[in-house]
Amino acid sequence: MSGDAGLGAEPADDAAAAAVADEAGADASGGNTAPSDDYGVALRGVDKRYTSGGGEPVVALDDVDFAVRPGEFVAVVGPSGSGKSTLLNVLGLLDDPTAGRRLLDGTDVTNLSVAERTRARKESIGFVFQDFHLLPTLTAVENVAMPTAFDPGDASDRAADLLARFGLGDRLDHEPSELSGGQKQRVAIARALINEPAVLLADEPTGNLDTETGEAILAEFERVKAEGVAVVAVTHDPLVEEYADRVVDLTDGEMTGGLPADGLPADGPPGGETGDDR
Amino acid sequence: MSDGDGRAASGLTDGLSGWLRGWRPAVSMASRNLRRNRVRTVLAVLGVCIGVLAVAALGIFGNVLALGADDAIGDIGTQVVVSPNNDAGVESLSDADVASIRRAVGEPAVVPLYSDSATVARQGDQTFATVYGVEEPALAYEAAEGRLPERHRQGAILGAGIAEDLEAGAGDTVEIAGSQVRVIAVLVESQTFSPVAPDDAVFLPESAFSADGYAQALVVSDSGAEARAAADAIRESVNARQDRVELFELAALVDEINEFFDLLSTFLLGLGAISLVVAGVSILNVMLMSTVERRQEIGVMRAVGVARRDVLRVLLAEAGLIGAAGAAAGTLLTVLLVVGLVLATPAVDAALVLDPTNGYYLLLALVFGVGVGIVSGAYPAWKAASERPVEALRN
Numbered sequence: 001m002s003g004d005a006g007l008g009a010e011p012a013d014d015a016a017a018a019a020v021a022d023e024a025g026a027d028a029s030g031g032n033t034a035p036s037d038d039y040g041v042a043l044r045g046v047d048k049r050y051t052s053g054g055g056e057p058v059v060a061l062d063d064v065d066f067a068v069r070p071g072e073f074v075a076v077v078g079p080s081g082s083g084k085s086t087l088l089n090v091l092g093l094l095d096d097p098t099a100g101r102r103l104l105d106g107t108d109v110t111n112l113s114v115a116e117r118t119r120a121r122k123e124s125i126g127f128v129f130q131d132f133h134l135l136p137t138l139t140a141v142e143n144v145a146m147p148t149a150f151d152p153g154d155a156s157d158r159a160a161d162l163l164a165r166f167g168l169g170d171r172l173d174h175e176p177s178e179l180s181g182g183q184k185q186r187v188a189i190a191r192a193l194i195n196e197p198a199v200l201l202a203d204e205p206t207g208n209l210d211t212e213t214g215e216a217i218l219a220e221f222e223r224v225k226a227e228g229v230a231v232v233a234v235t236h237d238p239l240v241e242e243y244a245d246r247v248v249d250l251t252d253g254e255m256t257g258g259l260p261a262d263g264l265p266a267d268g269p270p271g272g273e274t275g276d277d278r
Numbered sequence: 279m280s281d282g283d284g285r286a287a288s289g290l291t292d293g294l295s296g297w298l299r300g301w302r303p304a305v306s307m308a309s310r311n312l313r314r315n316r317v318r319t320v321l322a323v324l325g326v327c328i329g330v331l332a333v334a335a336l337g338i339f340g341n342v343l344a345l346g347a348d349d350a351i352g353d354i355g356t357q358v359v360v361s362p363n364n365d366a367g368v369e370s371l372s373d374a375d376v377a378s379i380r381r382a383v384g385e386p387a388v389v390p391l392y393s394d395s396a397t398v399a400r401q402g403d404q405t406f407a408t409v410y411g412v413e414e415p416a417l418a419y420e421a422a423e424g425r426l427p428e429r430h431r432q433g434a435i436l437g438a439g440i441a442e443d444l445e446a447g448a449g450d451t452v453e454i455a456g457s458q459v460r461v462i463a464v465l466v467e468s469q470t471f472s473p474v475a476p477d478d479a480v481f482l483p484e485s486a487f488s489a490d491g492y493a494q495a496l497v498v499s500d501s502g503a504e505a506r507a508a509a510d511a512i513r514e515s516v517n518a519r520q521d522r523v524e525l526f527e528l529a530a531l532v533d534e535i536n537e538f539f540d541l542l543s544t545f546l547l548g549l550g551a552i553s554l555v556v557a558g559v560s561i562l563n564v565m566l567m568s569t570v571e572r573r574q575e576i577g578v579m580r581a582v583g584v585a586r587r588d589v590l591r592v593l594l595a596e597a598g599l600i601g602a603a604g605a606a607a608g609t610l611l612t613v614l615l616v617v618g619l620v621l622a623t624p625a626v627d628a629a630l631v632l633d634p635t636n637g638y639y640l641l642l643a644l645v646f647g648v649g650v651g652i653v654s655g656a657y658p659a660w661k662a663a664s665e666r667p668v669e670a671l672r673n
Contacts, residue, residue: 094581094668115585122583129671133578137310145580149303150588152296191582 038101041091041199042067046100047085048253059253060086061097066248066258068230070198073221075244076234083236083253085203091232092125092201093117097239105198108253122147126192126229130204132184134176140183141172144190155194162190166220182213189220193229200224202233206240218243286353306594315568319600322557322564326604327611329554330647333611336546337639338631344539345630348532355502355532358509359473360495360516361524368522370491375522378559379495383508384513386499387417390552391474393493396455398480400444401564407440408479408589409454411487418496419476424448424463433439433462438476441465443541454480473526554650557604561654567599569662576662577670586663601651605644612640 045128048061055073060083065082068074073138078084090102093109095155102110105124112120134143144159160172166186185205192200204219206214217241225231233240241247247255312319360379362368371379376390389643392411397404407536410417415428415435418527422438434454436446446452450461459482468476497512499505506529516523569576579589620631 089668092581094666094671118580118583118585121581127578127581129578133574133671135307135575135578137307137314147582147584149307150300150584152299197582200656215656 040065040070042103044101046097049098062253064255066086072229073225073231075240075247078250082250124198126197126200128202128205130207132188139173140187200231206237285407304591307592322600323604325557325560327608329557330605330643331611333550334643336550338636339545340543356499356505358497359526361572363521363524368422372491382511389418389496390492391494392487394492399453410481411484412481415547420466421463422466434459435476435481437479438467451527474544504526504531533624553667558650565655565658569658575669577667589663594636597655601648609644
């Protein structure tokens with residue numbers, strides 16, 4: 001059953017992805033003043049509304065413009081319920097915007113099928129969660145290789161290299177229950193990097209860690225950033241703000257400082273709301 | 279065009295090998311997930327095991343019963359008893375009737391019988407018995423004691439039952455309707471339900487009778503199919519214009535008995551299937567509970583880019599493994615149970631139990647067990663794999 005779906009779906013996905021890429025390429029070579037693929041991930045005028053029951057729709061994101069360059073570390077701050085998680089879900093292709101455009105690594109990914117989104121997540125996005133979300137039955141190295149477990153080839157060596165880079169070379173075959181919080185978060189970061197993503201999205205990455213461990217994790221983010229990955233962290237932690245290149249505020253779905261100070265994404269709205277925080 | 283075909287073909291091969299490859303990590307993850315809650319897994323496996331045991335054991339019991347019955351009644355299905363049709367005014371079978379029966383049936387032997395009844399006595403014991411007049415008893419019967427003559431000219435042949443009652447053997451003398459007759463042979467016990475029951479009968483030469491015609495004729499064939507063919511031939515030729523004779527055909531009875539045992543087997547299998555369905559419901563329950571508990575984990579897998587079909591594979595593999603483990607255990611238990619029963623009850627013929635058709639029931643139960651696992655796991659797996667990761671990850 002699933003096999004049939006797989007056989008049928010794969011080539012279709014390729015075709016669709018190619019079409020999307022062509023379109024984005026045409027856009028870039030067209031009347032754009034700044035190349036849109038300058039950004040690892042970008043949102044243009046994105047709205048996200050939830051309709052709950054018969055009442056007024058809840059506006060989680062209100063005309064949000066947001067862009068992160070490769071090698072940039074952006075912290076998104078704001079009170080609880082301000083739409084930070086929604087932002088991360090929309091950026092991470094877990095949720096679709098109600099309106100607006102979404103670009104990932106130079107490609108328009110606003111409207112993708114479920115299978116296309118899953119593939120784009122695997123290939124271009126790394127997730128780091130507050131609760132680490134490692135699979136308890138898998139060893140550290142298996143957790144890191146998990147996104148590619150069903151793909152051809154064995155990613156174990158790559159996973160082991162990544163873990164060694166994060167100082168966990170002697171913990172490869174440990175299960176999550178045998179690791180400390182900081183170690184678990186390092187495993188989670190290694191998992192996020194297994195497919196060399198363009199973007200790393202972190203949801204309160206230091207939320208469950210003590211200050212010292214949190215700093216160590218943020219130092220890892222700096223190294224990831226140095227490799228040209230766009231890093232976005234949603235956080236309440238002032239420590240994260242210290243490490244970030246740019247801090248963006250999100251309150252009641254409205255974003256301040258979403259775009260880099262030195263430029264606008266192509267076909268974006270006029271500037272004026274950039275660089276407020278720095 | 280041909281390039282396109284080649285690409286499509288290689289794409290298909292790649293897709294197939296990819297499909298197979300995906301099962302290895304799925305089964306590996308599934309088996310670890312099952313080990314997380316051993317008690318629950320073991321209970322679900324036990325459920326399938328009992329279901330498979332019920333299907334296999336009841337199926338085999340039904341089959342052994344049918345085989346045993348077939349074995350016991352198989353021989354008598356080879357006789358056809360031809361009697362005159364009294365309703366049509368035919369009182370007895372004439373020589374012409376016997377000749378036309380012989381012509382109709384061809385190969386099988388036709389043994390006409392006179393019939394009467396008389397008191398049979400020996401040394402104070404006496405009993406009332408059917409007395410048959412027969413010329414060629416060796417065509418229809420076998421002797422347990424003495425020897426059956428090719429042409430029966432003198433002396434009496436006793437059925438097994440009457441010989442026992444009178445404590446008479448070959449060489450003894452019995453009194454039949456007042457005359458002293460020497461016993462030349464005693465027949466093998468037959469246990470047949472034929473209207474011509476030889477156990478409680480005495481067979482005398484035809485010359486002892488002064489009747490006008492034969493009371494019955496036996497048609498003795500080698501197989502049930504030959505007997506049925508002979509009966510059909512008699513109906514078509516001897517009864518062509520008028521129903522002169524009535525046929526008592528045990529082959530038809532054997533068919534009916536076989537039909538009954540088929541029904542019994544189906545009934546027993548159905549009974550077993552109910553317990554397998556119950557086992558399926560328990561797998562459904564286990565898989566639903568386990569996918570609800572692991573909702574976030576499944577959400578994480580989907581979030582980091584594991585495709586929906588691969589999540590589906592892991593969950594189906596879990597249900598399939600429960601089904602397979604239960605089916606294997608149930609099959610093994612059935613074999614042990616059957617072997618134990620054979621050893622414990624000498625009445626059961628080991629040859630019947632070792633009959634290859636019983637293997638079919640074992641295989642059937644095994645396939646059913648795995649099938650029930652996968653079918654019951656399908657809904658929870660589909661449900662969990664289809665949930666949007668953003669919902670699953672929400673605390």
